[in-house]
Amino acid sequence: MKTKIWVGVLFYSFMGCANKAPKSNLTSKLDSTGEAVYFVEDTVVDQSAGLQVIEALSRVYGNDPNSIGGFIGSPRCPSFLEGMFFDGSTLVFQVRGDTAHARRILESTASSKAFRLEQVTESNYSQQQLMSIVDELNQRFDTLTDKKLKNNMTSWGVGLRNVEVRFILNTPEARQAFREKLMDSPAIRFEGPEQPIIDERIGITDTLGISLHPEYSVYSTEASTASFVLLNQGNKNIMCGEHYFITYEDENGTWRALPINDAAIDIGYMVLPGGHHLFTANLYPEVHSNKPGRYRFFYEVMLDADTPLRHDILMMTEFRLTDNKQEIKNAIRIEIPQKPDNYGAGFIPTQAPPKEDEVYHVVDDMPEFPGGMDKLLQFINDNMQYPTKAQTEGIQGKVIVQFIIDEDGYIIEPNIVRSIEPSLDKEALRIIKMLPQWKPGILKGKAVKMKYTVPVTFKLNKNKRRNTPNFTINHTDIASGTP
Numbered sequence: 001m002k003t004k005i006w007v008g009v010l011f012y013s014f015m016g017c018a019n020k021a022p023k024s025n026l027t028s029k030l031d032s033t034g035e036a037v038y039f040v041e042d043t044v045v046d047q048s049a050g051l052q053v054i055e056a057l058s059r060v061y062g063n064d065p066n067s068i069g070g071f072i073g074s075p076r077c078p079s080f081l082e083g084m085f086f087d088g089s090t091l092v093f094q095v096r097g098d099t100a101h102a103r104r105i106l107e108s109t110a111s112s113k114a115f116r117l118e119q120v121t122e123s124n125y126s127q128q129q130l131m132s133i134v135d136e137l138n139q140r141f142d143t144l145t146d147k148k149l150k151n152n153m154t155s156w157g158v159g160l161r162n163v164e165v166r167f168i169l170n171t172p173e174a175r176q177a178f179r180e181k182l183m184d185s186p187a188i189r190f191e192g193p194e195q196p197i198i199d200e201r202i203g204i205t206d207t208l209g210i211s212l213h214p215e216y217s218v219y220s221t222e223a224s225t226a227s228f229v230l231l232n233q234g235n236k237n238i239m240c241g242e243h244y245f246i247t248y249e250d251e252n253g254t255w256r257a258l259p260i261n262d263a264a265i266d267i268g269y270m271v272l273p274g275g276h277h278l279f280t281a282n283l284y285p286e287v288h289s290n291k292p293g294r295y296r297f298f299y300e301v302m303l304d305a306d307t308p309l310r311h312d313i314l315m316m317t318e319f320r321l322t323d324n325k326q327e328i329k330n331a332i333r334i335e336i337p338q339k340p341d342n343y344g345a346g347f348i349p350t351q352a353p354p355k356e357d358e359v360y361h362v363v364d365d366m367p368e369f370p371g372g373m374d375k376l377l378q379f380i381n382d383n384m385q386y387p388t389k390a391q392t393e394g395i396q397g398k399v400i401v402q403f404i405i406d407e408d409g410y411i412i413e414p415n416i417v418r419s420i421e422p423s424l425d426k427e428a429l430r431i432i433k434m435l436p437q438w439k440p441g442i443l444k445g446k447a448v449k450m451k452y453t454v455p456v457t458f459k460l461n462k463n464k465r466r467n468t469p470n471f472t473i474n475h476t477d478i479a480s481g482t483p
Contacts, residue, residue, distance in 0.1 A: 049114035050091030054084070056110040073128060078105060082120050083127025085160055091115040094126045125187050130158045133187055137163070140182050148286040149177045154261050159189070167192040168259040168287050196256040196288065199247045203298050203316025209234025212299060214319035215278065216331045221290050221321045223283060228297050228317060229334055230277040238271040239305040239455070244281050249294040258295070259288045267373065268455040276336055292322045305400060305418060305455075359404055359449045365442035367405045367450050369435070380431055386458060387423035395421050399428040400455045407447040409438040420458070428456045 054069050061071035061078075071077050072084065080102050083094035091114065095102040099117045107113055120126045125133075134157060144150050152174055156165040163185070167174050170192035178190070205212060215227035232238050246258040260282060271277045281297060283290055299315045322328060369376040390396075400418035403411050414432045416425045432454065441450035 045089040047086055047089055047091070049112070050086060050089070053091055053110045053112050053115050056112065057106070060109050078102070081106075082129075085127065087116070087160065092118050094118050094120050096120045096126070125161055127158060130161075130163050130187060133163050133183075133185060134158055137183055144182060146177065146181050149174070149181060151261070151284060152287045153178075154192070162189040163187050165190050168261055168284065169196075170194050193259075196248075196259055198254055199245075199257040200255050201247070201298070201314075203296075203314040205315070205317055207313065208236070208303070209273075210238060210301065210313070210315070212297070212315040212317040213334050214297070214317055216333050218320045218322050218327055218331045219283075220328050221292055221323045222285060223321070224285055225280050225282055226295075226297070226319060227278060227280045228299065228319075229336055230271060230279065230299065230301065230315070231337070232271045232273055232275050232277075233337075235273050236303050237273070237305070238277075239302040239453075240269050240271065240277060240279075240299065241455075242267050244279070244297065244299050246281065246283070246298070247296045248290070251291075255296070258283070258290075260284050267377075268453065270453060274337075278336075290321055292324075293320065295319050295321060305453075310418060359451050360441065360443060363441040363443040363448060363450055367409065367441045367452060368439040370438070376435075379435070380456065383431055383434055385427060385430075386460075387427050389423045390421055390458065391460065394460065395424065396459050397421075397424070398455045398457045399424050400453060401428050401432050402451060402453045403432055405438050405440055405450045405452055407440055407449060409440040409447075411435050411438075417453070418455075424458050427458075431456065 058068050058071055061074060061076045062068075063074050063076065064070065069084075072081060080095045080097050081093060082096055085092055085094075093102070093106060093115055095117055096119070099119050103117055106115065106117075118124075137156060141150070141153075152168050154166045154168055156163065158164070165178065165188055167190060170190050171194055175190050178188075209232065211231045211233070213229045213231070215229055219226045230238070230240060243262065245262060246260060247255045248258050249255055261284070269277055279299065295318065297317050297319060301313050301315055302310060303313065304310045369379075397420035398418070399416060399420050401414055402417045403414035406412050411432060414429055416429065419425050440447040442448070
């Protein structure tokens, strides 16, 4: 049975059931309009005493024995209790009315004094009030027609004493549009950079037979996307994903990060020797007006991902944007080599006839999870239980699991090919063993056994994404494998 952990806090709550968690130290500066723009810096704090209080109160006030912290507003919860959050290492309860009376009851019930009380008044907001605001914001967002505003918003949720809304670019214009078209509430605080940050990083364009190229020599300044080709002409398997970032050269010759929504689900792809991967990146022109000039696309790949020799390479390629229509019309497309007849040689040749009990790495038709990749991601997310030990020690990372999908679509022989920590390895294996029957891989018209790789990311998240249930800690950036 999965244990849920509930705390109505976005940036300031404990990150899962951990003894140590990031504490957010707020700093601020004034933007060009004189409005404060907030930034968050993290340090590590000990929240174990407060967590023990939450567990004790959950046993008395909660409705679900497998839920820790979800007792606020339950029928068994005292009516004076309207919220809770962590302020650094200190657990804070929001109460209405007589604080002395509330403290006596909470201390007696929890057998602990390891908390602070904060009285709810007309001048501040309780967690319950903030939750109601977020619920209303979710409904209004669903009907929002302003694509520029919609695409500029990356996350929102309940913070300490405010609703936190994060923009890709936190400009005065963005904040004004939000107030006019979505919600104008003093409970809302905006976060995110006001202008693109400086980013002078350099990557590698060509190494070990691996190269990265723009699909076309130039793109329009009005283009919403640009495409890039990763070529594997080396002798090793390459694993890559969905995460990327882009920089551009401004009018002063300074390289800055292109404002994009980098909250991507990390889906893994395997590119065999002789193969390629075509990737489409969003340029977000509705958020940031892209100008003619030089741009850089960055993409991380892994070599020997399933061995102790694994190492990461930050690939980079330059491309240009232009507003010259003739130049756009004459744009040259990179010649993408055809996969050789022996694509996947050294593993299993694609053209080899199916053999009894043989396990294939490359087939004509790939196995399919029921409902597609989105349903696979949802299944893993819904069934994930972040191990307490790993949370306590702040352990995060990617466990790579390899398994066989047999001729009937069942998962067999799952094993860890890249380990992080024993408890995370165990949890990744448990999830994979729970996967339902797939549509099997097909080679030469016949169902065959197919080896599949799934990198599962364990991450103690700071931000809630829009589709994450409010106030439930989301533990995973899910991944899946070999196309």
